[in-house]
Structures are given as structure tokens and as C-alpha cells.
Amino acid sequence: MKIIYFFTILFGKLMVKLLKLAGRDAGNLPGLVLWTFNHNYLKAFKIDCPIIAVTGTNGKTSTTNFLNRIFAELPSKDGSGKVKVITNMQGNNLDTGIGSMLLKYCDMKGRVEADYLVLEVDESHVPVIFRQLPLETLVILNFFRDQLDRNGEVETLILKVKGFLETYEGNLILNADDPNVARLGTANPNNKKVHYYSVEKYEGATSELYEAGEGRFCPTCGETLVYDYYQYSHIGRFRCPGCGFGEITPEVQIKALDFEHSAFEIEGERYTAKHMGIYHLYNLSAVYLAAKLYNIDHGIVHRIFESFEVNNGRLEQFTLGGSSLLLNLAKNPVGANMTLRLLNQDKREKELLFVLNDNVADGLDVSWIWDINFSIFNGVTRVVTSGTRAYDIAIRIKCSGYDPDKITVLPDLDDAAAEIFRHEGVKYGIANYTAIQPTRAALKRYIESKGGKA
Numbered sequence: 001m002k003i004i005y006f007f008t009i010l011f012g013k014l015m016v017k018l019l020k021l022a023g024r025d026a027g028n029l030p031g032l033v034l035w036t037f038n039h040n041y042l043k044a045f046k047i048d049c050p051i052i053a054v055t056g057t058n059g060k061t062s063t064t065n066f067l068n069r070i071f072a073e074l075p076s077k078d079g080s081g082k083v084k085v086i087t088n089m090q091g092n093n094l095d096t097g098i099g100s101m102l103l104k105y106c107d108m109k110g111r112v113e114a115d116y117l118v119l120e121v122d123e124s125h126v127p128v129i130f131r132q133l134p135l136e137t138l139v140i141l142n143f144f145r146d147q148l149d150r151n152g153e154v155e156t157l158i159l160k161v162k163g164f165l166e167t168y169e170g171n172l173i174l175n176a177d178d179p180n181v182a183r184l185g186t187a188n189p190n191n192k193k194v195h196y197y198s199v200e201k202y203e204g205a206t207s208e209l210y211e212a213g214e215g216r217f218c219p220t221c222g223e224t225l226v227y228d229y230y231q232y233s234h235i236g237r238f239r240c241p242g243c244g245f246g247e248i249t250p251e252v253q254i255k256a257l258d259f260e261h262s263a264f265e266i267e268g269e270r271y272t273a274k275h276m277g278i279y280h281l282y283n284l285s286a287v288y289l290a291a292k293l294y295n296i297d298h299g300i301v302h303r304i305f306e307s308f309e310v311n312n313g314r315l316e317q318f319t320l321g322g323s324s325l326l327l328n329l330a331k332n333p334v335g336a337n338m339t340l341r342l343l344n345q346d347k348r349e350k351e352l353l354f355v356l357n358d359n360v361a362d363g364l365d366v367s368w369i370w371d372i373n374f375s376i377f378n379g380v381t382r383v384v385t386s387g388t389r390a391y392d393i394a395i396r397i398k399c400s401g402y403d404p405d406k407i408t409v410l411p412d413l414d415d416a417a418a419e420i421f422r423h424e425g426v427k428y429g430i431a432n433y434t435a436i437q438p439t440r441a442a443l444k445r446y447i448e449s450k451g452g453k454a
């Protein structure tokens with residue numbers, strides 16, 4: 001062991017210990033300090049088990065949680081129990097967060113004892129992390145415009161990941177229906193482990209682009225891509241009339257979508273799921289393909305698909321008396337549009353709570369709300385808006401043609417939580433990045449104050 005690595009681990013573990021004594025969660029800090037001294041400090045860790053990583057703009061946390069649950073069901077090699085899976089489920093997905101997490105689990109020699117590492121990784125950090133840690137499988141979900149002030153243009157981000165993939169030879173699991181992702185399949189022509197997943201055309205698919213999208217031109221020859229249909233945003237069945245880009249036969253495709261029974265088929269087998277949002281089905285398709293590469297028993301996949309919910313503000317259900325509220329995080333227009341699609345699929349009357357903040361982690365610019373498609377608002381009887389930008393989102397909704405008399409603006413979250421539950425019924429909630437946890441907390445406080453369980 002190199003002496004520098006010895007001191008890296010020693011110093012890092014000391015920091016974790018001190019923070020723990022001070023009653024604080026390590027978070028990003030130990031990793032950040034180590035990174036300041038040595039940008040390649042992740043090399044100090046010794047990892048022998050497979051690393052499975054998930055990246056992409058939307059759905060990382062949910063997909064990582066599903067994979068973690070599936071792998072955690074595997075029996076240990078000696079048959080005495082279950083395997084040990086280490087994961088960053090709380091979304092510390094930058095190199096510093098992952099470094100801090102590994103410090104908690106490694107021994108003094110930097111050896112991480114686990115059977116699998118399942119990691120959510122920020123798109124821009126894929127190269128820096130996996131030039132230092134041995135990656136076995138990378139799942140790429142999608143690329144959308146997101147928090148531009150932090151990430152830069154989406155094209156820059158894709159090229160960054162592509163640069164890493166040019167020499168990567170591990171498993172690559174790609175969304176066949178996102179041209180921004182599918183194009184990465186040829187980044188390294190020598191990589192024989194490229195696998196594609198897809199979802200069959202669903203009832204909400206459109207022949208024209210319905211929401212803001214990115215992938216209009218062929219990345220190879222620059223021709224305008226031709227779409228048979230759009231599932232949502234720029235995700236759909238596309239091909240390039242110039243060079244044939246997009247003529248992909250996916251290895252796994254979710255088929256026979258049955259929204260009434262919350263069920264679908266993969267490889268001829270019927271599965272059920274808690275939610276049937278189209279973007280969620282794409283995540284499940286990716287999860288299935290990863291599980292397939294590891295020969296995981298179908299019984300486990302059935303069980304987790306059917307029963308597992310991520311919660312934590314990802315399609316999280318809150319109930320009080322005869323009311324239910326389905327809350328979903330939206331970091332960008334595509335995220336918000338996905339919840340609106342679910343809302344519009346629901347034939348019942350409903351109310352909507354929209355919480356919008358403009359803190360640093362959200363991107364200070366909230367102009368992205370103008371890319372949210374409010375043109376269809378099936379059976380929405382009332383809207384309550386909240387957060388530091390409660391008025392901006394109210395104006396946005398009003399400008400889509402919605403009756404302003406049906407919009408209530410309450411910047412204080414506790415007031416908004418009380419207001420959305422004033423009438424009994426079906427409710428949906430959308431909250432952006434820094435708003436999601438305070439919104440969950442306010443909903444729980446209100447429900448508990450009324451004697452409900454949250």
C-alpha cells in the first residue's frame with residue numbers, strides 16, 4: 001500500500017469519527033477535504049466486488065433504490081443470509097459524497113467489504129469517479145436540460161460521459177429510446193457489452209413533440225431525426241433518415257402495458273408495479289436489464305417491482321381521512337411534465353399542490369417553469385402554490401389559461417399543507433429540488449396534527 005493512500009484512509013476515517021462524535025452525519029465533508037489534498041484520493045480504496053452505477057438526468061435515485069433492493073435479496077455465498085450491498089441511496093452522488101460513504105465502510109487499509117456496490121452517480125462525475133474505481137456496469141437513463149447554471153449545456157455533459165466511455169469496456173445499459181443516450185453505444189466500438197432497453201409505445205404517446213425536448217438532430221450526421229412517436233419529451237421511437245442511427249433492436253422491452261391493472265409484460269412474463277408513469281416504466285426496464293445481466297431470479301424481480309416504493313418524495317403517497325396526495329419531485333420541466341401526465345391519466349377530479357423554491361441547489365433561475373406543459377389539466381378543480389417562488393408558479397399556471405380564481409398562493413408551507421387538505425379528495429403534489437424535503441415535512445406535520453399517520 002502506498003504511504004499516501006495509508007494516510008488518506010487514516011485521515012479520512014478520523015474525520016468520519018470526529019464528525020460522528022460531534023453528532024453530525026459525514027455528508028460530503030470528509031471526501032471534500034481529501035479531494036482538496038489529492039484529486040485522485042478515491043484510488044486509496046480497494047474494491048473487489050462489482051460496482052453497478054446509475055446515471056442520467058432524471059430517475060437516478062429511484063432506479064438505484066430498485067437495484068439496491070433487488071441485489072440485497074440475493075443469498076450470500078455461504079448461504080447463511082443475504083449479500084451485503086453498499087449504496088448511496090440518499091443521493092450523495094458526487095465524488096466527494098461517494099468518497100465519504102466509502103470511508104464509513106472501509107477498513108484501515110481502505111478495503112471495502114461488500115458483495116455489491118450500487119451507486120447513484122451525477123452525470124458530470126462519472127469520468128472522475130470511474131477513472132479511479134473499477135466500474136463493472138453503467139446504466140444510463142436519459143439526458144434532459146437540468147439546472148443549467150450548475151451543469152452547463154446538456155451537450156457538454158453528454159460529451160463528458162462519452163469521453164469516459166471511449167475507453168470503457170464494462171457493461172453498458174442504455175435507453176434505446178433517448179437519442180442522447182443511444183448515441184453512446186458506439187463511443188467505444190470495441191466494447192461488446194452494450195445492451196439496450198426500451199418501453200413499447202403507450203397510450204399517451206404523441207406523433208408530435210408535446211413537451212420540451214433535446215434530441216432533434218442526429219448526433220452522427222446532423223440530419224433531423226424522424227420520430228414514429230414520442231413517449232414523453234424527446235424519448236420515443238426515432239431514426240435518422242441520413243445514416244440510419246436509431247435502428248436498434250432493444251434486448252429488453254416492456255410490452256402489453258395494462259394501466260387498469262398496473263401491469264405489463266417483459267420477455268413474455270407478466271409483472272405488476274406500484275405505479276405506471278411512463279418514465280417510471282423506463283426506469284423499471286433498465287432495472288430489469290441490469291438484473292438480467294446478473295442472472296437474478298425472476299421471483300425477486302417480480303416481488304420488488306410489485307411491492308417496493310422509493311418514497312422520499314418520489315411518487316410518495318400521503319393519506320389523511322378520505323384524502324390522498326401523491327407527491328413527486330421535479331427538478332426540471334421534464335420531471336414536472338411527468339407528474340402532470342400521471343395527473344392527466346387519472347380520470348377523477350383532483351387538486352394540485354405546486355411548491356417552487358429558487359435556492360442555489362435549484363438553480364437560481366426559475367424560467368424553466370415556462371417549459372412545463374400545463375395545456376392539459378384534466379379535472380383539476382383547484383391549485384395551491386407555495387415555496388419561495390409561489391407567485392411565479394401561480395402566474396405560470398394562470399398564463400396557461402387556467403382560471404386564476406381557482407389558484408391559492410400560500411408561500412408558507414404549513415399554510416399550504418393545511419389548505420390542500422381543506423377539502424377531501426384526490427390530490428397531486430409537485431415540488432422542486434430544495435422544496436421536496438420541507439414539503440414532505442409540512443405534509444407530515446399537518447397529517448399528524450389531525451391525528452393521521454404519516
Ligand SMILES: [Zn+2]
Binds near residue numbers: 218
Ligand atoms: Zn444520421
